[in-house]
Amino acid sequence: MADVVLRDVRKSFGSADVIKGVDLEARHGEFVVFVGPSGCGKSTLLRMICGLEKITSGQLLISDENMSEVEASDRGTAMVFQSYALYPHMTVRDNMSFGLRMAKTPQTVVEERVRRAAEILQITHLLDRKPKDMSGGQRQRVAIGRAIVREPKVFLFDEPLSNLDAELRVQMRVELSKLHNEIGATMIYVTHDQVEAMTMADKIVVLRDGLVEQIGSPLDLYTSPDNRFVAGFIGSPQMNFLKGQIVEVAQGAARVSVPDAPDHLLGIPLRADVSVAAGQQVTVGIRPEHFLGTPGGPGLEVSIDVVENLGGIAYAYGRTVASQDVILKAESETPPQSGMSVTASIKDEYCHLFDGNGQTLSMPAGALRTREAAA
Amino acid sequence: MAEMTSTSYQRTMSTRGFYRKHKLVIMPFVFIAPAFAMFAIFVIYPIIQSVALSFTEWQGIGPKRWVGLDNYRELWGDRVFWTSLVNNIYWLVLFLLAPVFGLFVALFLNQTVFGIRLVKSLFFFPFVVSQIVVGLVFAWFYDPAFGLLATILEPLGISFPPILADENLATFGIIVAGLWPQTAYCMILYLTGLNSVNPEMIEAARLDGAKGWRLLVKIVLPQLRAATFIALVVTVIGALRSFDLVAIMTEGGPYNSSNVLAYYMYDNAIFRYRMGYASAIATVLFAIMNVYIIWFLLRLWANEKGAR
Numbered sequence: 001m002a003d004v005v006l007r008d009v010r011k012s013f014g015s016a017d018v019i020k021g022v023d024l025e026a027r028h029g030e031f032v033v034f035v036g037p038s039g040c041g042k043s044t045l046l047r048m049i050c051g052l053e054k055i056t057s058g059q060l061l062i063s064d065e066n067m068s069e070v071e072a073s074d075r076g077t078a079m080v081f082q083s084y085a086l087y088p089h090m091t092v093r094d095n096m097s098f099g100l101r102m103a104k105t106p107q108t109v110v111e112e113r114v115r116r117a118a119e120i121l122q123i124t125h126l127l128d129r130k131p132k133d134m135s136g137g138q139r140q141r142v143a144i145g146r147a148i149v150r151e152p153k154v155f156l157f158d159e160p161l162s163n164l165d166a167e168l169r170v171q172m173r174v175e176l177s178k179l180h181n182e183i184g185a186t187m188i189y190v191t192h193d194q195v196e197a198m199t200m201a202d203k204i205v206v207l208r209d210g211l212v213e214q215i216g217s218p219l220d221l222y223t224s225p226d227n228r229f230v231a232g233f234i235g236s237p238q239m240n241f242l243k244g245q246i247v248e249v250a251q252g253a254a255r256v257s258v259p260d261a262p263d264h265l266l267g268i269p270l271r272a273d274v275s276v277a278a279g280q281q282v283t284v285g286i287r288p289e290h291f292l293g294t295p296g297g298p299g300l301e302v303s304i305d306v307v308e309n310l311g312g313i314a315y316a317y318g319r320t321v322a323s324q325d326v327i328l329k330a331e332s333e334t335p336p337q338s339g340m341s342v343t344a345s346i347k348d349e350y351c352h353l354f355d356g357n358g359q360t361l362s363m364p365a366g367a368l369r370t371r372e373a374a375a
Numbered sequence: 376m377a378e379m380t381s382t383s384y385q386r387t388m389s390t391r392g393f394y395r396k397h398k399l400v401i402m403p404f405v406f407i408a409p410a411f412a413m414f415a416i417f418v419i420y421p422i423i424q425s426v427a428l429s430f431t432e433w434q435g436i437g438p439k440r441w442v443g444l445d446n447y448r449e450l451w452g453d454r455v456f457w458t459s460l461v462n463n464i465y466w467l468v469l470f471l472l473a474p475v476f477g478l479f480v481a482l483f484l485n486q487t488v489f490g491i492r493l494v495k496s497l498f499f500f501p502f503v504v505s506q507i508v509v510g511l512v513f514a515w516f517y518d519p520a521f522g523l524l525a526t527i528l529e530p531l532g533i534s535f536p537p538i539l540a541d542e543n544l545a546t547f548g549i550i551v552a553g554l555w556p557q558t559a560y561c562m563i564l565y566l567t568g569l570n571s572v573n574p575e576m577i578e579a580a581r582l583d584g585a586k587g588w589r590l591l592v593k594i595v596l597p598q599l600r601a602a603t604f605i606a607l608v609v610t611v612i613g614a615l616r617s618f619d620l621v622a623i624m625t626e627g628g629p630y631n632s633s634n635v636l637a638y639y640m641y642d643n644a645i646f647r648y649r650m651g652y653a654s655a656i657a658t659v660l661f662a663i664m665n666v667y668i669i670w671f672l673l674r675l676w677a678n679e680k681g682a683r
Contacts, residue, residue: 051582
């Protein structure tokens with residue numbers, strides 16, 4: 001059963017189309033993350049689901065009921081805002097119970113729900129404080145608590161962690177995942193941080209310019225992006241893109257030459273429904289972590305500009321012979337030095353292939369492909 | 376190296392001794408001194424002088440004669456004084472409509488639609504023009520012969536009373552004129568307050584099911600407490616010191632029915648040369664105002680302590 005269904009949902013502000021037809025399903029208990037660059041419409045989409053923005057056209061179903069015209073407070077959703085949006089003049093207890101009191105819930109039920117939510121979030125000792133006397137992380141918990149007490153069918157989060165410092169963000173990320181396991185409700189979460197998307201989501205929805213670019217599990221998007229945009233957006237640091245040319249097509253695979261690595265012809269299996277021809281200009285995508293560290297083999301000649309050593313991993317930023325920017329993952333204990341020239345050999349099975357329009361031509365990359373090739 | 380720096384630092388300490396040691400205590404007084412001097416000369420000294428004058432009989436020139444509490448005794452039996460005091464109470468009560476109107480105008484103007492800036496500046500307008508002009512404009516409005524209200528109402532068969540010439544209506548006519556700029560003032564205070572309300576908080580309240588009146592009372596108004604406080608204070612003080620509109624529109628008439636304490640004081644001092652009596656009126660007005668000023672200061676004091 002799907003808790004939230006969007007059918008060809010559109011939104012325009014005057015003549016500006018912000019959401020240009022989105023179809024989407026969130027199953028019960030699923031953790032769905034909307035991700036995309038700023039201005040892609042992800043927050044607008046979330047606000048349309050909770051009823052803060054009107055839907056220009058299309059259908060919104062929550063638990064199989066058409067909610068397009070229903071009051072925001074009656075949709076069975078609860079939202080956690082980026083600024084937390086707590087009521088500064090109320091104590092934590094009053095903040096959390098305000099919605100229930102507005103709905104004329106009996107006092108005993110209100111108290112019980114607030115108590116339980118406070119226990120889950122470990123903020124029982126804060127119940128009589130006011131928001132200004134609390135830290136960012138504590139306010140964040142109260143904001144989540146305010147959502148929990150309403151026992152919504154769907155939780156909506158609008159970039160809830162972006163006002164926290166890095167350490168707290170990691171901690172809250174884990175706690176939100178735990179909370180999701182504990183409550184088991186459907187959650188829709190908006191972020192521009194692809195790490196949050198990758199770590200928390202059951203299902204990621206990548207948006208760009210009001211359109212869905214791809215929907216899938218984090219690993220799907222990582223190994224099998226549908227286009228160059230998704231490939232570049234998911235994964236950190238970004239995937240490297242190198243210009244290439246198809247030399248020949250045979251048995252569902254293309255042989256591709258990359259000018260930066262003239263002595264290595266890549267063999268990349270193609271998707272079933274794509275049409276390519278020898279001589280076609282293409283883009284080869286390789287993630288920084290998929291270069292093979294062994295020097296001396298056939299591969300990319302890269303002169304290193306900067307090395308960022310994170311202790312556990314190091315990333316080397318450099319340029320190829322043909323002056324294309326490349327990022328390599330490197331050994332952190334014996335990192336390359338800036339100014340050095342290294343040879344990064346390419347593993348064919350980890351290469352992605354995109355046509356001139358950015359559409360993906362290659363089969364899913366990685367171990368999956370290796371297994372398929374063996375079979 | 377570290378030791379050297381610390382010894383040379385100690386040497387400066389001992390040479391500049393007293394000032395250095397107590398710099399943090401001395402400097403605030405140095406900074407506050409000019410303002411305090413001005414305040415003492417132009418505010419505190421005249422207050423003392425005025426209170427002292429209220430125990431004398433003086434015509435502005437010539438000798439002063441000590442009369443003790445005579446001026447106050449005369450006030451007690453002065454019918455005009457009591458009329459003025461009651462009128463001041465009318466002013467005070469009715470002027471409290473200004474924050475209410477101001478709030479609603481501000482709520483109305485606090486939206487983003489085309490041309491709202493022009494509308495805002497139109498509402499802002501009476502606050503910018505002089506009270507004298509406001510008084511003149513309203514006096515013309517009320518004029519029974521060719522005034523705007525009479526011209527509108529007469530064709531409808533409603534006979535329009537000469538408001539400013541009617542002893543029962545004159546005060547209220549002036550108060551309505553006074554409410555106009557005062558509402559604009561309160562509106563500005565509330566608009567500024569509304570600007571600082573987090574829009575996400577309003578959205579959160581909408582999701583929590585608060586709408587309309589409940590949203591206003593439970594969520595928005597508490598955010599505007601600071602603005603409400605200032606609006607109340609300026610309105611109360613404005614009502615008590617009402618003077619220019621009375622002077623321009625009726626000069627306290629007819630038969631002193633629209634007089635207020637501030638104008639009665641002016642009348643006694645400037646036209647009747649009764650400086651002592653005028654000072655007694657001023658002292659009474661000052662005492663009434665002090666009630667509010669002390670309340671205001673106590674609130675500020677409590678807020679300051681709360682903020683710390």
